[in-house]
Amino acid sequence: MILAQADSESANEKATSLSALIENTPFVWEGDNLSLSVSFGAYSFSGGEDAGEALQQADKAMYAQKQGRAAG
Numbered sequence: 001m002i003l004a005q006a007d008s009e010s011a012n013e014k015a016t017s018l019s020a021l022i023e024n025t026p027f028v029w030e031g032d033n034l035s036l037s038v039s040f041g042a043y044s045f046s047g048g049e050d051a052g053e054a055l056q057q058a059d060k061a062m063y064a065q066k067q068g069r070a071a072g
């Protein structure tokens with residue numbers, strides 16, 4: 001997801017909120033309740049960086065968040 005004109009703090013807040021919503025919303029598939037979770041990474045892109053580099057930084061942030069989640 002791209003949040004235009006969002007700083008890192010507000011992007012993390014939004015991602016955390018959406019993650020909690022997904023985890024707490026029942027998902028039924030063919031009569032079975034499935035648990036869903038999400039990992040996210042936020043990177044503040046000013047527009048001067050290469051888009052590929054920005055995506056790579058967001059990906060790194062997502063994996064760091066995912067590792068922290070597994071450890072906790």
